Amino acid sequence: MLAVRSPAALASVFAVAVFKSRLIVLDFMGFRSAPLVLRHALVAWSLGLAFAALGKLLVS
DSSP states (O other), rough: OOOOHHHHHHHHHHHHHHHHHIIIIIIIITTTOHHHHHHHHHHHHHHHHHHHHHHHHHHH
8 A cells, every 4th residue: 555645645635535525515415505504514524624634644
């Protein structure tokens, strides 16, 4: 298994993961017609988790 520890590679993987989670929340879970605050909160939650994971990887 190839392990890449460059910050650019990690950031790109997490950017794709956040985009995919946004699609899942809005389309698959059916929150596209939900109130704006709820949609932003769900997307912010996945973005926060991605930043936490990226921070943990960069610190260790």
